[in-house]
Amino acid sequence: MQHLDRAHKAAWTGLLIVALLLPALVAFDTYLIHVAITITLNVALATSMWMIWSLGFISFAHAGFMGIGAYTSALLLTKLGISMWYGLWLGALMSGLIALIISVPLMRTRAVYFFMASWAVGEVIKRNFAYFRDLFGGWDGVFDINPAKINLGFVQIDFADRVAYYYLSLFFVALIVLIIHRTNSSRTGMMYWSIHENELLAQHTGVNVFREKVIAFTVACTLAGLTGALYAHYQTYISPKSFDIWKSEFALVHVIVGGLTTVGGPVAGAISLTIVDELLRATGYFRTMFFGVVLIATVILLPGGLETIPGRLRRLFQRSGK
């Protein structure tokens, strides 16, 4: 199946090295490390959203499932005193469990109906957080979602420290991207893309399409839940607004601008657009509009997204080399 060629391997290795050295590269600037953490979380969300896309679906419920992970981990800590080391996993699990239940009716819908149904699911999740004030804190949200400390005997790490949290986040996000990449570049991914390409034919060659859709959706939402829990313990404050449709839409723009056919697409899209978004922070209201412009410009000027740039460059050099 599609294993990575040398150029891709080099690119991924380079990215990983930069990511590992990043705090030093930005001279431990707290703002820039904050941007880096935001990037890791956006990469994770966009990548797991793209996993659902590999079967041909765009889920607007994705931020909602991120929220389920975030609220689960947050409430475990603030109500029961259970630390984030358990909360991260339990948040992911809770998100996966709810995704499993919801996907049974949801994955029977198609195309525009799925689009609308997933939108509704995302909205209902958000409104539940707002409605059940005693449990979820209503529109005010949940405060004091502190990260954990660990004591390794010779050294103590407090994840309230940004650099420490950056590495924690990087570890989990790398894990998420690795899981999705492995899945995608194997028989499983071939099966997903065959459903995407021609569901009827996949079915008639023996693929239990419905079952695979449910599994893929559940796994992707589990990973989104993990992302949400990481988000909660970083921000230390969450509210229903943190997980509204806009969050899903930004993730979708990351995926489209980055590219839809390889895992490199959402990664490249989330990294570059998060940086651009930070640069535009000063413009306030125009940020959202800018996203729209970038999306339209990409679709028109760079069809296929950022992931097609290496191929375009290669072709350019080959042509001029002749």
Add this chain to the structure above:
Amino acid sequence: MKQLEIKNLTMAFGGITAIDGIDMAVEEGEIRGLIGPNGAGKTTFFNACSGRYPVTSGDITFRGHQISGLKPHEIARLGLVRTFQHVTLFKSFSVVKNVMAGNYLHAQHSYFGSLLRTRKTRRAEADSEQRAREILDFVGLGDIADKTASSLPHGHQKALGIAIALAAEPQLLLLDEPCAGMNNDESRQMINLVRRIRDTGVSVMLIEHDMKVVMGLCDKITVLNFGNIIAEGTPAEVREHPEVREAYLGSQANVT
């Protein structure tokens, strides 16, 4: 031995009865032709056998398993695989990847294998590709295995559709108009391919409008009209059947 047995099958869509209580049996190792005018219910019959649409009433038994009521993937798993009248491929995949995708049932897919990329998984992937290339050689597409499916000419796309079905390793293969839209030369190759498929021990049932193809290729022919079987027998018997001449070919037609 009877491989496929149909008892009193009816398929209705709203007010239209596309198949109206037919009985049929296909023997192991035979090449069966299914003919009839447009709208006779031929494709609907395949849709019933392959589980695409649920049967309205009646029973379909395949190799001792009742398959009416099963889903397409379950029927494919039992060894009954069909192709489609209109070219149906994984269009953006390469030719060889199309066949590998078709090989899903025999590729030992496992989620943990995919995730951990175990030696067993890598071997299964390599075997699956090897198998796909063998099948492509068999259907005559070995040279263009790495092209994109959508870039192939129509005749090759039809052959690829069959290669995908073969990758699922059927015992009975249902071909819906395999020669449609082909020139004489391509048709001849297709006929030859169907014979070679049968010679590997796979029974074949095919829908075809071209009488030359049907008469030359099939051991036995079933004629459908308005959802009913109006004749069944060897090509020679069917050719002489008055009702067939009347219904299928128009009374004045000359069946050669």
